[in-house]
Amino acid sequence: MNSMVEMQNVIHRYSKNTIIDKVNLSIQSGEIFGLLGPSGAGKTTLVKLIAGILKPTEGTISLKGTALRHLAQMKNYGFMAQSDALYQELTAWENLDFFASIYNLSRKRRKERIRDVLEMVDLSSFKDQPVETFSGGMKRRLSLAAALVHEPELIILDEPTVGIDPVLRRSIWEELYELKEKGVTIIVTTHVMDEAEKCDRLALIKSGKVIALDTPQKLKEKVNVTSMEEVFLHYGGETK
Amino acid sequence: MxxxxxxxxxxxxxxxxxxxxxxxxxxxxxxxxxxxxxxDHDDSKLELGAVDVPETMLEQLSSDTLDIETLSSSKAEGKLEEGTLDAVLYFENKEMSLLLEGSNPNAAGAIQKELQSLREDQQNMVDVEYYHGSEDLxxxxxxxxxxxxxxxxxxxxxxxxxxxxxxxxxxxxxxxxxxxxxxxxxxxxxxxxxxxxxxxxxxxxxxxxxxxxxxxxxxxxxxxxxxxxxxxxxxxxxxxxxxxxxxxxxxxxxxxxxxxxxxxxxxxxxxxxxxxxxxxxxxxxxxxxxxxxxxxxxxxxxxxxxxxxxxxxxxxxxxxxxxxxxxxxxxxxxxx
Known part of the structure; x- marks a missing residue:
């Protein structure tokens, strides 16, 4: 497998605080890569660095073997932020159409893709409703659709299932597995343990450092426990 | 794009x-x-009280912007106190004097201007024209x-x-x-x-x-x-x-x-x-x-x-x- 994202000795400081401390990561293409950690651990900063929104203070980040330096590289991925970044006054369709148009999709292609992703997140019948009338779960699903509309090879999801009921959470994960089948690389942050187990590989993040990295199965075997929760307590429990 | x-x-x-x-x-x-x-309203009339002012002078004073009321000295002061008069014109010993209500500079200025222009009167009328704007500006x-x-x-x-x-x-x-x-x-x-x-x-x-x-x-x-x-x-x-x-x-x-x-x-x-x-x-x-x-x-x-x-x-x-x-x-x- 080829590497999709490479991070080498990445340090990110905000004023004097070190948010990300010497992170080395290699994310393979086609895998679901999880970033697990408590809130404030630096997960969001890490994905923003990968997305090229933030610039690392030190170290290098490359996407498909090329350093993140050009705007055009941003076409390769779709980003779903922690908050629902949607235009409240616009309808679901108009939101997607706006984001799709920035990726220069032709009018015809745009229409097809919007129809596809709305179908995928089960919002087709609400396409002409303004977003402000949506429930929290519907907004999350629309945000996911917006991240997928331009068929990126890599999608970066920051806490995609936060505040979502179990049924919807399962349906979002089904979408992610389906995307993985199609060869899409997925980076997902979470602080929910059982969700972390669904990832192919998992990095445990604490205080801006990667404290463990492996498949969920091996992580559990290594410390000889049965749940991710115990793994996490084993590596990061000192402060508790 | x-x-x-x-x-x-x-x-x-x-x-x-x-x-x-x-x-x-x-x-x-x-x-x-x-x-x-x-x-942009048309200026409301100014309320002027007249105390002992001869009839001929009052006629000379009358204009569309002045509302003149003849009354006694004590009554005039009372009305000034109430604020229903803008000014009182006195005529004593052949001398005119003006007592302004004074709390509103606009009204005070307007009355003085009005009396001034009457005094100068028609004889040295200057032909006024406007280069910009107009009289109604x-x-x-x-x-x-x-x-x-x-x-x-x-x-x-x-x-x-x-x-x-x-x-x-x-x-x-x-x-x-x-x-x-x-x-x-x-x-x-x-x-x-x-x-x-x-x-x-x-x-x-x-x-x-x-x-x-x-x-x-x-x-x-x-x-x-x-x-x-x-x-x-x-x-x-x-x-x-x-x-x-x-x-x-x-x-x-x-x-x-x-x-x-x-x-x-x-x-x-x-x-x-x-x-x-x-x-x-x-x-x-x-x-x-x-x-x-x-x-x-x-x-x-x-x-x-x-x-x-x-x-x-x-x-x-x-x-x-x-x-x-x-x-x-x-x-x-x-x-x-």
């Missing part, structure tokens, strides 16, 4: 957000109408051009600044910056979207003021429109720029007393010609000063394009400066 998409999105948002549209169009019309009601005609500019500036500043701020607080700016859009495309998209909207807004406000409120208008309507739109663009670029320094809508409102109110003082509502150079320099660094100057030039003095070209270049310069700074300010959110 992305500039166009951002513009299109802003126009759709306008279509949905009827209240903000109303704020930018109806509110200026409403406030202008109220100002017109207050400032009222206070509203003088401040009208400034007010048109001011209201466009004020409402575009607020609505533009807040909508750019909301883009940040609702997370869509960050989301947008995770796409291959250029920072400049976002800023220009805003200018274009609001620009198109302000053409309509300026047109409505200017037409309303000139043809319905009948503000004195001696110049080219097209120039009025150009200056108003340029003022609106300067306001938009300034509003979006300062929104970068606000954390929320409330902090955005806090910029009104700092950025908007001082501009009113220097916009020509109050004369600034006699002030010190450094005071005038403060006025010169304010967009509204130049916009208002151009507006008055066009509407009151029929200024040609050559007369107002510098004001136009300065307004364009302000817009260019604020826009450039804004594109740089966005670097805070994404380095590219």
């Amino acid at each position: 992305n500039t166009f998409h951002v513009m299109k999105r802003i126009l759709i948002q306008f279509k949905r957000d009827k209240r903000s549209v109303a704020l930018m169009v109806v509110a200026p019309l409403l406030v202008l109408s109220l100002m017109w009601m207050v400032l 009222g206070l509203f005609d003088y401040v009208g051009p400034v007010l048109i500019g001011f209201f466009v500036f004020f409402f575009v500043f607020i609505v533009g600044g807040v909508s750019f701020l909301r883009e940040r607080t609702q997370g869509t700016l960050e989301r947008l910056l995770a796409t291959p859009i250029r920072r400049s495309e976002i800023v220009f998209g805003y200018l274009a979207g609001f620009g198109l909207f302000t053409i309509v807004q300026s047109l409505i406000i200017a037409l309303f003021s000139i043809y319905i409120l009948e503000v004195f208008m001696d110049g080219n309507f097209l120039y009025v429109l150009i200056v108003t739109i340029l003022l609106a663009l300067a306001a938009l670029s300034l509003g979006t720029l300062v929104s970068a320094f606000a954390k929320n809508e409330f902090q955005m409102i806090q910029f009104i007393p700092i950025i908007i109110v001082p501009q009113v003082f220097f916009s020509g509502l109050f004369p600034t010609e006699g002030l010190g150079t450094w005071v005038q320099i403060i006025g010169d660094i304010m967009p509204l000063t130049h916009g208002a100057e151009a507006m008055r030039g066009i509407m009151l003095r029929d200024a040609s394009f050559a007369d107002i070209q510098w004001e136009i270049y300065i307004l364009l310069g302000f817009t260019a400066l604020f826009t450039t700074l804004n594109i740089f300010a966005l670097k805070k959110h994404r380095r590219l």
Whole structure:
């Protein structure tokens, strides 16, 4: 497998605080890569660095073997932020159409893709409703659709299932597995343990450092426990 | 190309957000109408009391602006106390004296002027003609051009600044910056979207003021429109720029007393010609000063394009400066 994202000795400081401390990561293409950690651990900063929104203070980040330096590289991925970044006054369709148009999709292609992703997140019948009338779960699903509309090879999801009921959470994960089948690389942050187990590989993040990295199965075997929760307590429990 | 998409999105948002549209169009019309009601009335009659003034003199004094009442000295003082008389004219020992009520400088000034002109009377009448304006030029005609500019500036500043701020607080700016859009495309998209909207807004406000409120208008309507739109663009670029320094809508409102109110003082509502150079320099660094100057030039003095070209270049310069700074300010959110 080829590497999709490479991070080498990445340090990110905000004023004097070190948010990300010497992170080395290699994310393979086609895998679901999880970033697990408590809130404030630096997960969001890490994905923003990968997305090229933030610039690392030190170290290098490359996407498909090329350093993140050009705007055009941003076409390769779709980003779903922690908050629902949607235009409240616009309808679901108009939101997607706006984001799709920035990726220069032709009018015809745009229409097809919007129809596809709305179908995928089960919002087709609400396409002409303004977003402000949506429930929290519907907004999350629309945000996911917006991240997928331009068929990126890599999608970066920051806490995609936060505040979502179990049924919807399962349906979002089904979408992610389906995307993985199609060869899409997925980076997902979470602080929910059982969700972390669904990832192919998992990095445990604490205080801006990667404290463990492996498949969920091996992580559990290594410390000889049965749940991710115990793994996490084993590596990061000192402060508790 | 992305500039166009951002513009299109802003126009759709306008279509949905009827209240903000109303704020930018109806509110200026409403406030202008109220100002017109207050400032453009025919002067009410001045109430003058006369004590022991001979009949012949009273006849000489009578005019449409004076309402003269003959009464006794004590009664006159009582009425002054109540405030129902503006002044009392006494005639004692063949000498006239005037006692002014005094709490309203406008009324006091008007009465003195009235009596003065009567004394000078017809014999040394000077033939008066107006080079600019006309005999009927009222206070509203003088401040009208400034007010048109001011209201466009004020409402575009607020609505533009807040909508750019909301883009940040609702997370869509960050989301947008995770796409291959250029920072400049976002800023220009805003200018274009609001620009198109302000053409309509300026047109409505200017037409309303000139043809319905009948503000004195001696110049080219097209120039009025150009200056108003340029003022609106300067306001938009300034509003979006300062929104970068606000954390929320409330902090955005806090910029009104700092950025908007001082501009009113220097916009020509109050004369600034006699002030010190450094005071005038403060006025010169304010967009509204130049916009208002151009507006008055066009509407009151029929200024040609050559007369107002510098004001136009300065307004364009302000817009260019604020826009450039804004594109740089966005670097805070994404380095590219």
